[in-house]
Amino acid sequence: MLQRIVPLLVFAACAADDxxxxxxxxxxxxxxxxxxxxxxxxxxxxxxxxxxxVEDFYPSACFDGDADADGTPDFxxxxxxxxxxxxxPPPIDAARCPICNRGPGTQNDFRLQIFDTAAELDRxxxxxxxxxxxxxxxxxxxxxxxxxxxxxxxxxxxxPGAEIRVEGTIVNHQVEATRLKVLCPxxxxxxxxxxxxxxxxxQPDPSTPIL
Ligand SMILES: [Ca+2]
Numbered sequence: 001m002l003q004r005i006v007p008l009l010v011f012a013a014c015a016a017d018d019x020x021x022x023x024x025x026x027x028x029x030x031x032x033x034x035x036x037x038x039x040x041x042x043x044x045x046x047x048x049x050x051x052x053x054v055e056d057f058y059p060s061a062c063f064d065g066d067a068d069a070d071g072t073p074d075f076x077x078x079x080x081x082x083x084x085x086x087x088x089p090p091p092i093d094a095a096r097c098p099i100c101n102r103g104p105g106t107q108n109d110f111r112l113q114i115f116d117t118a119a120e121l122d123r124x125x126x127x128x129x130x131x132x133x134x135x136x137x138x139x140x141x142x143x144x145x146x147x148x149x150x151x152x153x154x155x156x157x158x159x160p161g162a163e164i165r166v167e168g169t170i171v172n173h174q175v176e177a178t179r180l181k182v183l184c185p186x187x188x189x190x191x192x193x194x195x196x197x198x199x200x201x202x203q204p205d206p207s208t209p210i211l
Contacts, residue, residue: 027041027064027065027066027069027073028040028041028063028064028065028066028071028073029054029061029062029063029064029199030061030062030063030064030073030075030076030097030199031057031060031061031190031194031195031196031199032059032060032061032159032160032161032186032187032188032189032190033160033189033190033191033192033195034129034159034160034189035128035129035130035160036127036128036129036160036201037076037127037128037160037161037201037202038195038199038200038201039064039071039072039073039199039200039201039202040196040198040199040200041066041071041198054095055094055095057190057194058094058095059095059097059098059187060187060188060189060190061095061190061194062095062096062097062098062187063093063095063096063097064096064097070205071202071203072202072203072204073097073202074097075097075098075099076125076127076137077202078110078137078138078139079205098184098187100163100183100184102163102183102184109123110123110124110136110138110139111123111124112124112138112143114170117169117170117171118167118168118169118170119166119167119168119169119170119175120166120167120168121136121143121145121164121165121166121167121168121175122165123163123164123165123183124136124137124138124143124145124164124165124166125137125161125162125163125164126158126159126160126161126162126163126164126186127142127201127202127204128160128201129158129159129160132146132147132148133145133146133174134146134147134158134164136164137204138210140206140210141204141206141207141208141209141210142204142207142208142209142210143175143209143211144173144174144175144209144211145164145166145168145175145177145180146171146174146175146176146177147177147180148177150178151177151178151179151180152178152179152180153180153181153182154179154180154181154182155181155182155183155185156182156185157182158180158182158186159185159186159189160186160189161186161187162182162183162184162185162186163182163183163184164180164181164182164183165181165183166179166180166181167179167180170211173209173211174211175211
């Protein structure tokens with residue numbers, strides 16, 4: 001019996017974080033600004049600002065994995081859902097990018113229903129924001145959502161990194177939101193000066209508009 005237990009203990013010790021520091025291996029370090037989410041590759045210690053700097057700004061700055069090594073962090077990656085890596089619990093790291101568990105489905109679970117010109121996005125993640133326009137990645141491309149003076153906002157305002165629910169009408173290849181609910185708010189926006197020069201926005205694949 002002991003022989004069966006020992007290998008498990010060894011595995012657990014390898015997979016767990018260093019209890020002395022709470023640090024786990026991170027493929028990417030991500031930064032939330034008022035217009036987009038940007039990520040830098042590599043271990044946190046290779047960043048000019050260092051891990052302590054990231055922890056100071058958490059969750060606006062956070063560490064994350066990249067299970068399929070496509071440059072998009074797990075917390076934003078639609079491909080990550082359903083993968084073998086997704087079924088394993090993520091490493092425990094105090095500065096790991098937050099996971100959104102509110103609303104229908106699970107994080108990264110993109111859900112869009114279209115009936116004629118009516119659109120209902122049950123769950124989507126805001127990648128980028130330009131004024132009233134929000135860019136949401138989907139498995140087939142990107143969805144553009146635009147808010148207006150008539151949009152009813154529930155539970156806060158959307159921003160890059162937020163998980164949202166939208167009801168609206170398709171107008172000019174965009175979903176004009178009549179109602180927008182924030183399932184999980186975005187972290188506070190970092191000033192651009194706090195983002196390392198090497199950080200770049202994850203590129204949705206494909207990146208073509210779906211409407
Ligand atoms: Ca990825």
